[in-house]
Amino acid sequence: MAENVDIPEIHPADIMIKAMAMEITNDDIFLHGLASPLPALAMHLAKQTHAPEMVYINVTDALDPDPNKYRLCFSSADPRHAVNTLAIVELLETFDLASKGKPLGMFLGGAQIDSRANTNLTCIGSYESPKVKLPGGAATAYLTPLVKKLVLWTTNHSKRVFVEKPDFITGIGYEEGKDKEVTVITNLAVFKAGKEGLILKSVHPGVSVDDVVNNMSFAPVVKGEIKTTPTPTENEMELIKKLDPDGVRFSEFKR
Amino acid sequence: MKDKLVDAEKAVELINDGDSITFSGVSMVRAPMGFIKEIIKAGKKDLYIIDREPGMDFDILIAAKAVRKVRFAMLGFELFGLAPNFRKAAESKEIEWIEDTCGAITNAFRAGASGIPFVVVKGILGTDLVKIHEREGTWKVIKDPFNGEEILAVKAVNTDVAVIHVQKADRYGNASIEGSRFEDVYKAKGAKKLIITAEEIVDTEYFKKFPERNTIPYFYTTAVVHMPKGAYPTACPNYYPPDYDEIRRYLSMCREGKVDEYIKEWIERR
Numbered sequence: 001m002a003e004n005v006d007i008p009e010i011h012p013a014d015i016m017i018k019a020m021a022m023e024i025t026n027d028d029i030f031l032h033g034l035a036s037p038l039p040a041l042a043m044h045l046a047k048q049t050h051a052p053e054m055v056y057i058n059v060t061d062a063l064d065p066d067p068n069k070y071r072l073c074f075s076s077a078d079p080r081h082a083v084n085t086l087a088i089v090e091l092l093e094t095f096d097l098a099s100k101g102k103p104l105g106m107f108l109g110g111a112q113i114d115s116r117a118n119t120n121l122t123c124i125g126s127y128e129s130p131k132v133k134l135p136g137g138a139a140t141a142y143l144t145p146l147v148k149k150l151v152l153w154t155t156n157h158s159k160r161v162f163v164e165k166p167d168f169i170t171g172i173g174y175e176e177g178k179d180k181e182v183t184v185i186t187n188l189a190v191f192k193a194g195k196e197g198l199i200l201k202s203v204h205p206g207v208s209v210d211d212v213v214n215n216m217s218f219a220p221v222v223k224g225e226i227k228t229t230p231t232p233t234e235n236e237m238e239l240i241k242k243l244d245p246d247g248v249r250f251s252e253f254k255r
Numbered sequence: 256m257k258d259k260l261v262d263a264e265k266a267v268e269l270i271n272d273g274d275s276i277t278f279s280g281v282s283m284v285r286a287p288m289g290f291i292k293e294i295i296k297a298g299k300k301d302l303y304i305i306d307r308e309p310g311m312d313f314d315i316l317i318a319a320k321a322v323r324k325v326r327f328a329m330l331g332f333e334l335f336g337l338a339p340n341f342r343k344a345a346e347s348k349e350i351e352w353i354e355d356t357c358g359a360i361t362n363a364f365r366a367g368a369s370g371i372p373f374v375v376v377k378g379i380l381g382t383d384l385v386k387i388h389e390r391e392g393t394w395k396v397i398k399d400p401f402n403g404e405e406i407l408a409v410k411a412v413n414t415d416v417a418v419i420h421v422q423k424a425d426r427y428g429n430a431s432i433e434g435s436r437f438e439d440v441y442k443a444k445g446a447k448k449l450i451i452t453a454e455e456i457v458d459t460e461y462f463k464k465f466p467e468r469n470t471i472p473y474f475y476t477t478a479v480v481h482m483p484k485g486a487y488p489t490a491c492p493n494y495y496p497p498d499y500d501e502i503r504r505y506l507s508m509c510r511e512g513k514v515d516e517y518i519k520e521w522i523e524r525r
Contacts, residue, residue: 099377
């Protein structure tokens with residue numbers, strides 16, 4: 001418990017990075033897309049700690065970029081994220097891995113997320129007459145039915161994001177009977193998607209179960225022991241800060 | 256090999272009003288911004304622009320009223336926010352738009368390069384994008400002829416024009432993309448006309464020495480333009496990173512309603 005003394009000092013970004021990293025194992029191939037500073041750091045963190053054999057592919061088409069030369073930049077496709085890469089792996093090749101059923105994992109966002117972890121990244125309002133035209137789902141529609149691990153994240157745990165019925169289904173979440181693990185990581189909590197809905201697994205330090213539940217438009221499944229989400233160790237914090245000396249990881253929280 | 260080196264004003268004549276066009280790069284990397292400027296200067300209209308994950312290239316063309324329709328899987332500025340001019344034009348229905356998904360549009364470009372009419376793509380079924388594209392005539396749910404299961408057929412994309420910014424090219428149109436290629440080689444090979452813009456014009460000896468670096472050989476190429484800093488303010492790997500300050504300046508001017516001022520100043524800037 002000693003390392004948790006400074007809990008209020010820990011930014012939700014760092015808790016989310018650690019939680020994302022914990023979804024990655026040595027057997028996984030993980031890909032991250034654009035606008036993905038937290039996933040980029042989580043993949044580095046996993047590879048440098050508990051999952052050194054994981055295959056790291058990013059949106060710059062880079063394979064296993066060198067963590068010692070890496071510096072997180074505003075665009076996830078910044079060529080500096082490909083420094084000392086082992087190979088250029090075209091996105092189409094990575095997509096082929098998904099088609100072949102390889103153990104591919106992907107991090108994706110959601111402007112709206114429902115109780116099955118279906119996501120909307122397309123529009124608020126109708127597709128034909130949107131109130132807000134969002135940037136679009138990128139790989140969401142293609143990859144969500146194919147990946148073995150789907151890790152969704154949002155830095156805005158709120159009723160606006162967790163909705164009963166998304167305005168558009170861009171991505172598919174939980175699918176019964178399929179070899180696909182769906183995790184939802186927010187600035188407040190961690191969930192797994194299952195048959196009964198979004199199952200609360202842990203709340204971040206200083207967050208209550210009520211904080212989590214009261215900021216969703218549908219009721220998540222709350223049962224049994226709800227853990228506290230682990231925070232990064234001192235060593236892990238050092239790794240994160242070294243990869244992101246400019247604090248790009250906090251940008252998503254400012255909007 | 257024919258000499259295809261021309262200036263930008265000449266190359267832009269290859270584009271007709273109403274053409275479908277795709278561009279190199281992704282987000283803030285290797286978008287052919289220098290040539291986008293030429294398209295705006297030439298006053299091209301009613302373009303149908305298609306790409307996987309575009310950004311400022313699409314947004315500024317929309318702001319300049321050069322666009323009739325857009326197709327993309329994601330169109331924005333990542334952590335800097337939504338694409339202001341696209342958003343405004345889409346929400347006010349000034350332009351048509353169709354959202355795609357990376358796995359479909361990339362495979363559509365690859366099918367276009369292969370000369371096949373369509374490609375089957377896994378995933379996607381069950382999402383609301385399917386009905387949008389069935390209505391558009393770009394996708395169709397079909398039965399696998401061998402096992403009878405449902406699968407998505409995606410129509411190949413062959414644009415009228417592709418504009419691909421590369422690091423090095425010779426005057427005959429041999430072109431070398433360094434670092435991430437994204438789908439640019441497929442876009443180039445699938446297009447009816449291919450315009451290469453290059454940071455450097457190198458001697459053909461360069462390709463004889465390093466033939467594996469010739470990612471787009473000359474016989475695909477229609478025109479070559481020497482355009483140093485031709486991706487700026489997006490990045491060109493091995494040459495320059497993205498200029499985030501300039502991209503943010505564009506966005507803040509757009510948000511202040513001064514996009515016309517930005518475009519005017521951008522066009523005048525050498």
